[in-house]
Amino acid sequence: MPASSRAASQVDAGEAVAIGQRSTRQRRAVVSALDDIEAFVSAQQLHQRLVADGTSVGLTTVYRTLQALADAGEADSIVQEDGEVLYRRCSGDHHHHLVCRDCGVTIEVQDSDLEAWARRIARRHGYRDVTHSLELRGLCPECATPSRRRS
Amino acid sequence: MPASSRAASQVDAGEAVAIGQRSTRQRRAVVSALDDIEAFVSAQQLHQRLVADGTSVGLTTVYRTLQALADAGEADSIVQEDGEVLYRRCSGDHHHHLVCRDCGVTIEVQDSDLEAWARRIARRHGYRDVTHSLELRGLCPECATPSRRRS
DNA sequence: GTGCATGCAAACGCTTTGCAACATG
DNA sequence: CATGTTGCAAAGCGTTTGCATGCAC
Numbered sequence: 001m002p003a004s005s006r007a008a009s010q011v012d013a014g015e016a017v018a019i020g021q022r023s024t025r026q027r028r029a030v031v032s033a034l035d036d037i038e039a040f041v042s043a044q045q046l047h048q049r050l051v052a053d054g055t056s057v058g059l060t061t062v063y064r065t066l067q068a069l070a071d072a073g074e075a076d077s078i079v080q081e082d083g084e085v086l087y088r089r090c091s092g093d094h095h096h097h098l099v100c101r102d103c104g105v106t107i108e109v110q111d112s113d114l115e116a117w118a119r120r121i122a123r124r125h126g127y128r129d130v131t132h133s134l135e136l137r138g139l140c141p142e143c144a145t146p147s148r149r150r151s
Numbered sequence: 152m153p154a155s156s157r158a159a160s161q162v163d164a165g166e167a168v169a170i171g172q173r174s175t176r177q178r179r180a181v182v183s184a185l186d187d188i189e190a191f192v193s194a195q196q197l198h199q200r201l202v203a204d205g206t207s208v209g210l211t212t213v214y215r216t217l218q219a220l221a222d223a224g225e226a227d228s229i230v231q232e233d234g235e236v237l238y239r240r241c242s243g244d245h246h247h248h249l250v251c252r253d254c255g256v257t258i259e260v261q262d263s264d265l266e267a268w269a270r271r272i273a274r275r276h277g278y279r280d281v282t283h284s285l286e287l288r289g290l291c292p293e294c295a296t297p298s299r300r301r302s
Numbered sequence: 303g304t305g306c307a308t309g310c311a312a313a314c315g316c317t318t319t320g321c322a323a324c325a326t327g
Numbered sequence: 328c329a330t331g332t333t334g335c336a337a338a339g340c341g342t343t344t345g346c347a348t349g350c351a352c
Contacts, residue, residue: 083234
């Protein structure tokens with residue numbers, strides 16, 4: 001495809017990349033794009049979105065930037081069934097996700113009851129240094145509304 | 152290394168494959184091998200194990216058999232960080248796993264409190280048809296105890 | 303005998319890496 | 328200027344598929 005010109009969209013990265021790295025046009029674009037999305041996206045999806053938006057950026061860079069964000073705790077990453085990794089901007093605290101299996105919209109869930117439950121189960125079996133990962137998948141109110149679904 | 156404490160080349164076809172499929176030497180071997188392992192294993196690991204045990208079986212067949220088992224609900228499968236899929240024989244009921252991050256030994260966890268919690272969270276946000284997946288990872292008693300180390 | 307099962311090799315999709323050109327601080 | 332960064336191409340990885348041969352039933 002003729003990915004010619006660089007009609008670089010005015011990337012107004014609110015706050016810098018925040019990672020201890022150099023601030024480049026590409027990184028700001030990736031971070032900004034990720035901020036605009038409320039659902040989980042793959043590196044490839046985000047790359048397509050950027051290119052479609054006129055931002056010239058390499059797929060490799062998107063991969064590297066998303067990884068850096070995840071490593072820095074600035075983005076959450078989940079692995080889906082087929083092994084593809086999805087990213088999403090999020091708070092740095094420990095939490096889980098309630099993801100819409102239709103549109104991908106995600107709600108962060110924090111619950112001390114769950115944390116306590118996990119610790120209890122772990123202790124009951126003598127396991128130590130236990131971490132846990134949980135994911136809830138369902139249909140969000142919008143996607144579940146009968147009026148907007150096929151009849 | 153010939154770690155063949157109870158080298159079971161003798162495939163005891165105790166119970167058949169149980170899937171509505173043909174009973175072949177390869178399938179029985181895969182199922183039998185999976186039964187002998189208490190931890191999660193990848194298709195490749197299981198294949199190596201079989202070959203090392205003297206069983207001639209193709210990697211493709213192992214992949215296909217494990218998938219069939221998982222589809223039939225006779226095996227549980229989890230995807231780890233790098234996208235590799237691990238399998239383990241298990242009961243058909245809904246449950247979760249407490250996996251030792253060192254030796255892979257796994258305990259099945261069933262808890263109605265957790266199920267109730269998940270439903271509560273889902274309803275609170277208006278999500279419907281919510282399913283959940285949870286995994287606990289830690290060190291099992293044996294791996295956590297310095298004196299009784301065993302590898 | 304008939305059709306599913308097998309397994310080799312090649313294809314796949316996502317991700318990572320080598321390396322030369324480049325931009326940021 | 329000196330690094331850290333970029334991005335193309337190619338390699339890597341686990342997994343899947345095409346297809347001819349083979350075996351269970």
